[in-house]
């Protein structure tokens with residue numbers, strides 16, 4: 164058995180990679196293949212797919228041109244789903260922007276603390292990971308809802324006369340998503356900021372750069388890999404998020420994730436859900452690839 | 467303008483709070499005046515406050531009390547980016563995400579110098595540090611010595627009033643270090659900019675500086691010309707830190723004019739010239755350099771002390787003899803090996819006479 168690997172670099176490499184490759188194959192690629200298969204099938208009456216299997220492109224067509232059969236014939240709207248996809252991307256950009264905006268100073272603050280404090284703060288950032296996402300989102304709901312903490316306090320102080328509408332709208336969804344995904348932004352940026360050699364800021368100041376210019380010209384470019392990692396780590400899951408828009412949006416804010424979720428739930432349209440998932444995946448993948456292609460050589464190498 | 471110095475430190479104190487909660491005076495009431503165009507060195511052992519002093523001049527650290535004047539202007543509270551000084555950092559602190567050209571041009575860019583003018587001056591600066599044609603390299607693609615020069619160019623291109631250098635040659639190997647010492651000195655003369663140079667290497671300080679400040683535990687013990695510091699050290703620490711020296715403890719027997727007679731218990735009397743006045747019985751320490759002592763060449767009007775050779779160390783150009791006079795008194799004597807014969811002045815265990823003129827030593831009091 165061992166003789167098989169001895170002295171042969173290719174076989175050794177194969178031997179080393181294969182367990183991991185098998186894992187990925189089994190738990191990532193196989194489910195995807197199943198989804199791909201379902202997306203080309205017709206829906207079953209009670210969920211699942213119709214048997215015998217009929218292969219069709221209908222599910223994909225539906226996404227780019229949604230048609231509903233009406234009394235007067237089929238009613239089609241090519242922008243129904245694309246529009247929802249577009250607004251998901253927009254919300255994801257806004258959320259990513261605020262996550263980075265809030266996360267960078269936090270990461271910076273943490274990195275500049277003494278080791279003991281730094282570890283404590285790190286723990287505080289990580290603890291939410293150990294708490295159920297659903298529970299956290301519901302917790303936020305009790306803070307932001309009409310009879311929630313914020314409104315109660317503001318009303319009692321007499322600052323407002325009617326509760327602020329902070330939920331069941333896009334604002335609530337964005338706040339919920341920023342809150343939920345902030346740790347994903349903080350961690351990679353913290354790693355970058357912590358590695359950053361602060362004496363470079365002194366060098367910049369020494370050469371006449373006021374703090375703001377030193378930040379833009381030296382610190383930000385050098386910590387860019389962390390910012391980009393944060394961008395990808397927040398943007399990609401947020402585009403497809405469904406729990407937060409569901410709870411914080413109360414069904415009034417539609418995102419691509421809630422739409423897909425519904426296909427596997429009440430709508431019982433697995434094939435259409437699968438098709439949308441794959442379309443989302445491909446579009447996000449293309450976006451990320453395009454982003455890395457157009458970003459500088461430097462950041463690509465740093466990733 | 468008369469009375470205006472490039473840098474003036476007035477009673478500067480810098481206290482740090484140590485992790486244990488104590489208060490550490492890293493720079494302890496230092497007064498210093500640095501003249502225009504001077505090559506001035508801060509010399510002292512590790513932790514004596516050299517870097518802290520430099521950082522206060524640069525503006526990275528604010529003094530606890532006292533004032534720092536740059537060209538006669540009070541600057542101790544002015545932020546770093548507004549001070550007319552530039553620094554060459556020990557680890558160079560070059561910007562790794564910029565090319566050599568962008569690094570050197572950074573200071574000019576901040577001053578709002580236009581692109582064309584900037585390119586011209588960057589090219590000149592590269593010429594000056596003898597690295598033309600390196601403009602488009604990344605700093606990671608340079609050797610330590612080259613990075614050092616780029617750091618120098620990046621600072622000098624701004625034509626600062628004062629250039630601050632914190633052990634700029636510390637990371638280089640010995641040979642390159644010696645080369646760069648000469649180059650730096652030449653460069654300083656050419657550009658005529660005041661240099662404040664931090665080092666813990668006494669030889670480096672002696673060869674390069676116009677004046678030296680010797681520091682220990684946050685205090686400036688002596689400020690003076692290299693030969694002053696070497697020949698007339700102010701105290702035991704300076705004498706010991708700068709070059710090699712011998713200490714002989716004794717007490718004053720008497721003084722006639724400038725000649726002081728000292729009793730060295732167990733090895734006799736010594737006469738030493740001094741301009742100061744001593745009282746009878748006052749404890750003093752004679753300090754005298756090994757090369758000022760001679761073996762078996764008694765001086766008629768000098769000091770001749772009898773001792774026994776304990777060790778002989780051959781060092782190539784010199785031979786060093788360890789000679790013991792008494793329980794408490796021991797010296798090292800350096801003899802040049804000018805001829806072959808001198809190698810055999812004395813052997814271990816020989817009785818010898820160690821001589822020195824009365825003008826050679828210095829008298830130190832506590």
Ligand SMILES: Nc1ncnc2c1ncn2[C@@H]1O[C@H](COP(=O)(O)OP(=O)(O)OP(=O)(O)O)[C@@H](O)[C@H]1O
Nearest residue numbers: 482483484492511512513514515516517518519666
């Ligand atoms: N930020 C700081 N906080 C606390 N103590 C400090 C700080 N910076 C320096 N010190 C202390 O102040 C003293 C002087 O430090 P400084 O760096 O000036 O020494 P130095 O003469 O440059 O030594 P070296 O030759 O090792 O570089 C040291 O005891 C050091 O531990």
Ligand SMILES: [Mg+2]
Nearest residue numbers: 516517518632
């Ligand atoms: Mg230092």
